[in-house]
Amino acid sequence: MESQSHNKSVALIVGVTGMVGLSLAEALKKPTALGGPWKVYGAARRPKPSWFPSSTIDHYIAFDAVNFDDTQHHLNPISNEVTHVFWVAIQVRETEEENISVNSTMLSNVLNVLTLSPNSTLKHVALQTGTKHYMGPIFDPIHAGQLVPHDQPFQEDSVRLPYPNFYYTLEDIVTAYSPKITWSVHRSSIIVGASSRSFYNALLTLAVYAAICRYQGTPFRYPGTRYTWEHFCDMSDSGLLADQQIWASVTDKAKNQAFNCTNGDFFLWKNMWKFLTEVFDVKYEPLNEENEFDFVGEMEKKESVWNEIVKKEGLENTKMGEITCPAALHAVLHFGLQHVCSMTKSREYGFFGYANTFKSIRMWVDRLREMKIIPKL
Known part of the structure; x- marks a missing residue:
């Protein structure tokens, strides 16, 4: 080059x-x-x-x-x-x-x-x-x-x-x-x-979701479909x-x-989800189509929980609605095509x-923690 x-x-x-x-x-x-x-x-x-x-x-x-x-x-x-x-x-x-x-x-x-x-x-x-x-x-x-x-x-x-x-x-x-x-x-x-000012920020959305799950001791459930769980995606x-x-x-x-x-590589969301549970130290739960939930609606209810986390961990003063994109992530995890x-x-x-991709995610999660945008483990 x-x-x-x-x-x-x-x-x-x-x-x-x-x-x-x-x-x-x-x-x-x-x-x-x-x-x-x-x-x-x-x-x-x-x-x-x-x-x-x-x-x-x-x-x-x-x-x-x-x-x-x-x-x-x-x-x-x-x-x-x-x-x-x-x-x-x-x-x-x-x-x-x-x-x-x-x-x-x-x-x-x-x-x-x-x-x-x-x-x-x-x-x-x-x-x-x-x-x-x-x-x-x-x-x-x-x-x-x-x-x-x-x-x-x-x-x-x-x-x-x-x-x-x-x-x-x-x-x-x-x-x-x-x-x-x-x-x-x-x-x-x-x-x-790593940023708190990108509108479509899937990684930060996942990080905030995981932080809330860890804080409340709830499972890190996959908010997508079997199709995306089992088909290729890229980043x-x-x-x-x-x-x-x-x-x-x-x-x-x-x-x-x-x-x-x-x-230049591809991944399956079922493998990515397992990896994310390790990165964020949350409880893994495999896809359960009978336990489908309203991810966007549930995230909207967690603003006060995120505020507690921000205050307790001394994070950058952010509003969950401004740094996450649950609706966009929901759309991505409901694609009916292989996103490659x-x-x-x-x-x-x-x-x-x-x-x-897996090393990239780990690196940027570490960076988000250093920037005090998400909590450290």
């Missing part, structure tokens, strides 16, 4: 406090980072959280990308400096049409400000999306029941599905700047990383996603391409990164 860039590199990570945003900041600041040395601006909607390591970025910017004036006020001063945008931001609404509106507004505002200046230095935009590209708006109550996804493993050359999808809109916004600005799209699976390590985005941003051959980015992606194209283009 040889960098093709020898010029000064200045990154703007939009969504820097999310799982991949944090990994991008840390990866870009490594002495061995492709295309480096990098100057790194990290941007997010809210002030920097206490767990965020300041040493990983040069400047932190808090602004509301939905508001053009606020975006212009904060980004115009660096519009003649930023060479690469890493877009890992997301806002989630109830319907996909609303998702399209808010996320396209954010991306358009940022790119408009950075390109309006006659002295603009922007060269590349790395856009993170996900496997919803191949499945459709799976969380949308209007469309979810009628979706016909692509065959698995998911492959990048698949045609777009005939459903509204904000990923498609974001791709169109980015590619419209070509050839003046190059782009890359990075389609993740279920992301594994994406946030550090791997960061590495692929940096590689594509500075490697000529990889520009103007879309890539899947998963760890092909990594062939990525390898053909020269990216050979991979991660061991």
Whole structure:
């Protein structure tokens, strides 16, 4: 993986406090980072959280990308400096049409400000999306029941599905700047990383659920179906996603391409569940279809329990409803398909990164404990 860039590199990570945003900041600041040395601006909607390591970025910017004036006020001063945008931001609404509106507004505002200046230095935009590209708006109550996804493993050359999808809109916004600005799209699976500010954070949801089970002495029951229990799934390590985005941003051959980015291995949820009980030190209970329960409803009842855990363990002051995504995890564990992606194209283009999913989970759980987001054992 040889960098093709020898010029000064200045990154703007939009969504820097999310799982991949944090990994991008840390990866870009490594002495061995492709295309480096990098100057790194990290941007997010809210002030920097206490767990965020300041040493990983040069400047932190808090602004509301939905508001053009606020975006212009904060980004115009660096519009003649930023060479690469890493877009890992997301806002989630109830319907996909609303998702399209808010996320396209954010991306358009940022790119408009950075390109309006006659002295603009922007060269590349790395856009993170996900496997919803191949499945459709799976969380949308209007469309979810009628979706016909692509065959698995998911492959990048698949045609777009005939459903509204904000990923498609974001791709169109980015590619419209070509050839003046190059782009890359990075389609993740279920992301594994460490943050209290990522909306779709399956690992943190599982960690909070396990912490509550351990605190109350209740079984760690599997809130999914037999199909997902016995069929393949994959995940994406946030550090791997960061590495692929940096590689594509500075490697000529990889520009103007879309890539899947998963760890490269697969797992069965029945094996993963056994592993998670060891990681979280909770009582294992195998799948029992006769003992099905309302996971989302049960989690909604546990806010006060989580508050007790936070106070007792001296954790980051978080609200369970803000750091977990029970409905999204419930949807994942009720898929009627094998959630797996092909990594062939990525390898053909020269990216050979991979991660061991089980080791990745253990590492990020340890990191969440160090950050005082979840309790230590």
